[in-house]
Amino acid sequence: MNCEKADKLLMDSLMGALGAEERRDLDEHLASCERCGEEAAEMETLWHELGRLDDSRSEVPSDRLTRRFRLALADFETNLHETSRPRFSEWWAGLWTARPAWQAAFSAAVLVMGVLLGAGLNSRQSLNEELDELRAEIETMSRAVTVSLLKHQSASERLRAVSWSRMSGGDDKVLAALLDSARSDPNVNVRLAAVDALAGYADQGSVRASLMDNLELEKSPLVQLAVLEAVAGDEGLRNGELQRLKEASEVDQTLLDYYAAQAESL
Amino acid sequence: MPVITTEDGNGSGGEQRVNQPEDLELMIAVQQGEVGKMGTLFERHHARIYNFCHRMTGSQAASEDLVQEAFMRALKYRQTFRGDADFLPWLYRLARNVCNDYFEKNQRFPITGEDLPEGVSPDPSALDNAQQKEQVCLLREALLRLPVERREVLILSRFEYRHYDEIAQLLGCSVGAVKVRVHRAMNQLRETYRELLKESES
Numbered sequence: 001m002n003c004e005k006a007d008k009l010l011m012d013s014l015m016g017a018l019g020a021e022e023r024r025d026l027d028e029h030l031a032s033c034e035r036c037g038e039e040a041a042e043m044e045t046l047w048h049e050l051g052r053l054d055d056s057r058s059e060v061p062s063d064r065l066t067r068r069f070r071l072a073l074a075d076f077e078t079n080l081h082e083t084s085r086p087r088f089s090e091w092w093a094g095l096w097t098a099r100p101a102w103q104a105a106f107s108a109a110v111l112v113m114g115v116l117l118g119a120g121l122n123s124r125q126s127l128n129e130e131l132d133e134l135r136a137e138i139e140t141m142s143r144a145v146t147v148s149l150l151k152h153q154s155a156s157e158r159l160r161a162v163s164w165s166r167m168s169g170g171d172d173k174v175l176a177a178l179l180d181s182a183r184s185d186p187n188v189n190v191r192l193a194a195v196d197a198l199a200g201y202a203d204q205g206s207v208r209a210s211l212m213d214n215l216e217l218e219k220s221p222l223v224q225l226a227v228l229e230a231v232a233g234d235e236g237l238r239n240g241e242l243q244r245l246k247e248a249s250e251v252d253q254t255l256l257d258y259y260a261a262q263a264e265s266l
Numbered sequence: 267m268p269v270i271t272t273e274d275g276n277g278s279g280g281e282q283r284v285n286q287p288e289d290l291e292l293m294i295a296v297q298q299g300e301v302g303k304m305g306t307l308f309e310r311h312h313a314r315i316y317n318f319c320h321r322m323t324g325s326q327a328a329s330e331d332l333v334q335e336a337f338m339r340a341l342k343y344r345q346t347f348r349g350d351a352d353f354l355p356w357l358y359r360l361a362r363n364v365c366n367d368y369f370e371k372n373q374r375f376p377i378t379g380e381d382l383p384e385g386v387s388p389d390p391s392a393l394d395n396a397q398q399k400e401q402v403c404l405l406r407e408a409l410l411r412l413p414v415e416r417r418e419v420l421i422l423s424r425f426e427y428r429h430y431d432e433i434a435q436l437l438g439c440s441v442g443a444v445k446v447r448v449h450r451a452m453n454q455l456r457e458t459y460r461e462l463l464k465e466s467e468s
Contacts, residue, residue, distance in 0.1 A: 008449070011449045017430055043456065046456055049402070050420075050424050052402065053405060053409070061316040066308070066309075066312070069308050069312070073301070073302065073305055076301060077302055080301055
């Protein structure tokens with residue numbers, strides 16, 4: 001046995017982990033090698049001194065330690081029993097956290113429902129909005145078409161424009177264009193159609209005044225009759241209107257006589 | 267020629283082996299909800315764990331806190347105990363962790379001999395003379411000056427009366443590694459002790 005091996009076995013010897021044969025070899029080496037012998041003696045002393053550290057101190061922990069642990073254990077036990085009987089909310093919360101698959105499914109269902117509901121509401125709303133927008137666009141377009149068509153060269157196109165004007169409602173621009181046509185369109189049929197279209201708005205002050213003004217210029221008795229029918233309606237001419245017409249030489253005498261007789265009968 | 271005395275070093279180990287099945291039963295009962303049975307395990311082992319903590323820290327007050335903490339952790343982490351392992355090594359591992367946490371939290375190294383409370387200083391009547399008393403104090407200080415890992419392995423091998431294989435199981439390393447560590451720890455203890463002796467002589 002060499003010194004290195006002896007050094008290794010020394011600790012095993014102190015730990016009581018040596019076999020009989022190994023111990024005999026070690027003892028032989030320590031007896032023959034002075035340096036290893038001294039070192040082994042020092043280590044052995046240290047090992048035993050280390051053991052005596054324990055002999056000289058109180059080994060037993062105080063009773064306070066046991067009492068403290070008993071109290072802590074009782075606390076722990078109480079808390080454990082309290083938490084082992086869960087209230088409904090805790091049971092529910094436990095179920096919620098214990099089933100991630102359910103959580104995911106429920107969340108997904110809510111999400112899908114939300115998306116569908118939102119899409120449904122939005123689409124209905126946006127459909128209505130779009131329809132309104134379309135309607136407004138069509139009206140604007142028909143007005144523009146009406147106004148521009150009323151200035152068309154072809155009389156038949158101007159007639160079509162008058163019939164279009166009925167679709168675009170009582171827009172100021174359309175009415176103004178119609179009044180213009182009723183007054184100055186060179187074609188009698190267009191003037192007649194325009195007056196016919198304006199008949200519905202004859203109760204509006206400005207339309208009525210414009211139509212009355214037309215009578216002073218209008219030479220066609222047909223148009224004169226149409227205007228007078230539109231203005232007078234069932235109620236007849238208003239005070240002063242017949243007098244004004246009598247002074248205007250253009251209006252046909254037969255028509256004037258007819259309306260004078262009507263005014264008297266009313 | 268120096269006489270190498272050998273000791274079994276496992277006086278309490280034999281007794282422990284008889285008790286172990288019961289430890290295991292108690293611990294399994296604790297795991298299954300009968301946490302009160304930890305009280306029996308405490309009665310049985312708290313002195314051991316206390317001594318380990320006391321040797322590691324050198325402080326009686328701190329050791330009592332550490333024992334309490336170790337057993338509370340045993341309760342809290344009772345489900346981490348594996349039924350196929352022994353109870354005591356598991357408890358020692360908890361105690362080691364508690365001690366390490368204590369050293370981390372308290373930054374400074376374990377208290378030295380001067381800090382030892384009077385209650386744990388050597389009883390003078392048990393010692394032959396003043397010189398021996400001083401030597402015991404110096405050795406205690408040398409032990410406390412060792413790095414935690416070396417002090418730990420030395421305490422386990424010298425005071426806890428354990429076999430190499432038991433220490434290896436506890437530390438989670440091989441028997442060879444334990445032998446190397448004990449050897450190095452003893453050599454360092456000797457060096458430190460020598461230095462302290464020289465200082466006190468001069």
